[in-house]
Amino acid sequence: MPLILGGLAFLFKHPAAGRRQIVGYRVPGDFCDVHLSELYPLDYSVAALGPVRVASIPVRDLSDLLARHPAIERAFALAELLDLAMLREWLLNIGQRNAQQKLCHFFCEMSVRLRAVGMVNGDGSVELPLDQAVLADTTGLTLVHINRTLQQMRHDRLVELGKRRLTVRDPERLAAVAEFDTSYLRVEHGRTAVA
Amino acid sequence: MPLILGGLAFLFKHPAAGRRQIVGYRVPGDFCDVHLSELYPLDYSVAALGPVRVASIPVRDLSDLLARHPAIERAFALAELLDLAMLREWLLNIGQRNAQQKLCHFFCEMSVRLRAVGMVNGDGSVELPLDQAVLADTTGLTLVHINRTLQQMRHDRLVELGKRRLTVRDPERLAAVAEFDTSYLRVEHGRTAVA
DNA sequence: CGACCGATTGACCTGCGTCAAATATCGTGG
DNA sequence: CCACGATATTTGACGCAGGTCAATCGGTCG
Numbered sequence: 001m002p003l004i005l006g007g008l009a010f011l012f013k014h015p016a017a018g019r020r021q022i023v024g025y026r027v028p029g030d031f032c033d034v035h036l037s038e039l040y041p042l043d044y045s046v047a048a049l050g051p052v053r054v055a056s057i058p059v060r061d062l063s064d065l066l067a068r069h070p071a072i073e074r075a076f077a078l079a080e081l082l083d084l085a086m087l088r089e090w091l092l093n094i095g096q097r098n099a100q101q102k103l104c105h106f107f108c109e110m111s112v113r114l115r116a117v118g119m120v121n122g123d124g125s126v127e128l129p130l131d132q133a134v135l136a137d138t139t140g141l142t143l144v145h146i147n148r149t150l151q152q153m154r155h156d157r158l159v160e161l162g163k164r165r166l167t168v169r170d171p172e173r174l175a176a177v178a179e180f181d182t183s184y185l186r187v188e189h190g191r192t193a194v195a
Numbered sequence: 196m197p198l199i200l201g202g203l204a205f206l207f208k209h210p211a212a213g214r215r216q217i218v219g220y221r222v223p224g225d226f227c228d229v230h231l232s233e234l235y236p237l238d239y240s241v242a243a244l245g246p247v248r249v250a251s252i253p254v255r256d257l258s259d260l261l262a263r264h265p266a267i268e269r270a271f272a273l274a275e276l277l278d279l280a281m282l283r284e285w286l287l288n289i290g291q292r293n294a295q296q297k298l299c300h301f302f303c304e305m306s307v308r309l310r311a312v313g314m315v316n317g318d319g320s321v322e323l324p325l326d327q328a329v330l331a332d333t334t335g336l337t338l339v340h341i342n343r344t345l346q347q348m349r350h351d352r353l354v355e356l357g358k359r360r361l362t363v364r365d366p367e368r369l370a371a372v373a374e375f376d377t378s379y380l381r382v383e384h385g386r387t388a389v390a
Numbered sequence: 391c392g393a394c395c396g397a398t399t400g401a402c403c404t405g406c407g408t409c410a411a412a413t414a415t416c417g418t419g420g
Numbered sequence: 421c422c423a424c425g426a427t428a429t430t431t432g433a434c435g436c437a438g439g440t441c442a443a444t445c446g447g448t449c450g
Contacts, residue, residue, distance in 0.1 A: 088218040144439075
């Protein structure tokens with residue numbers, strides 16, 4: 001039961017061929033997988049985005065830990081509900097929106113989550129080290145189309161995606177385009193930094 | 196905390212406009228929402244597909260019930276993990292596959308789930324009362340395109356979608372087209388009919 | 391300098407969307 | 421039993437967002 005302390009990771013699934021769908025991101029303070037692997041074999045894989053620091057909680061200690069600390073148990077339950085909420089929101093995003101909106105929405109979500117755990121730089125940009133191929137697998141779009149959409153967004157002064165960082169130029173408009181509503185992330189409700 | 200006893204329901208979310216994304220189905224034996232609404236406000240809505248019978252478990256009794264019956268608590272945890280797994284699989288489905296595959300995959304999943312709870316007719320068809328508009332909102336496709344894809348599938352002898360029932364003509368080929376792998380549904384693992 | 395990896399570009403194509411109208415299908419009341 | 425409105429399926433013509441293929445460019449590193 002790994003807990004992320006620093007760095008980013010993502011979860012993904014393979015359909016048969018060379019394709020890949022990313023089904024979630026993990027930021028510091030998140031559990032990698034909420035599974036007790038005994039109960040339910042993993043149906044996805046995990047990969048790191050750059051170096052990651054992880055704390056591993058032995059499963060044997062876990063039930064004890066949860067019993068002893070109700071606050072941790074509650075955090076645990078919340079983490080799972082949050083995961084469900086994010087997946088539903090993603091499904092809506094992938095299913096209903098166009099390329100630009102998908103990217104906007106993803107950037108909004110990551111911006112909020114990264115900000116919540118303090119992965120912000122002095123200039124307000126946010127620590128997000130991904131290449132366009134990863135964005136493609138996140139949104140279900142093509143690398144080429146991601147590239148063109150990003151150019152458009154850059155030109156529209158919405159966001160700037162640097163080598164390792166994301167700079168949101170116009171948060172209002174970004175959220176508006178994405179029809180983004182933070183509430184499903186529940187950042188206020190003390191799920192920031194379990195550590 | 197409603198538990199479905201008979202009939203079908205689905206969960207959905209609205210992006211701003213008149214669009215709608217269905218984010219899950221509930222069959223007999225499923226909990227409608229695994230939320231303790233105190234902890235986490237719902238971010239989706241529920242609708243019934245025809246008449247539904249529901250048992251309502253008061254939230255106050257719940258923690259007691261779980262504590263007293265570990266088997267139920269375990270079923271509960273499993274239900275949540277299953278929900279996560281289905282959402283991930285759906286995300287992959289919506290993100291990576293073409294219209295025909297999406298439909299095939301959805302039909303495969305529903306066929307398995309409905310069969311697991313005995314909603315099968317004598318002729319092997321399965322109880323699935325939905326119209327093409329609902330299919331559209333499930334897959335993120337257009338009503339018109341759903342119609343054309345269904346015709347193709349009918350012509351290819353893959354499935355037949357009647358007024359209230361789905362008949363799978365060629366299960367093998369259906370699963371092959373959809374790249375469907377049952378395992379994420381874990382039907383063997385005693386999650387059939389909690390009731 | 392050469393190899394490599396990621397970003398970018400261009401030409402072209404197609405799956406799916408859009409708009410709009412035509413047919414079923416069905417429950418209801420006359 | 422039939423007419424009628426409402427709901428669902430089907431059809432046709434047409435357009436475009438996004439996919440595909442393939443080449444180029446820029447930077448980085450040994």
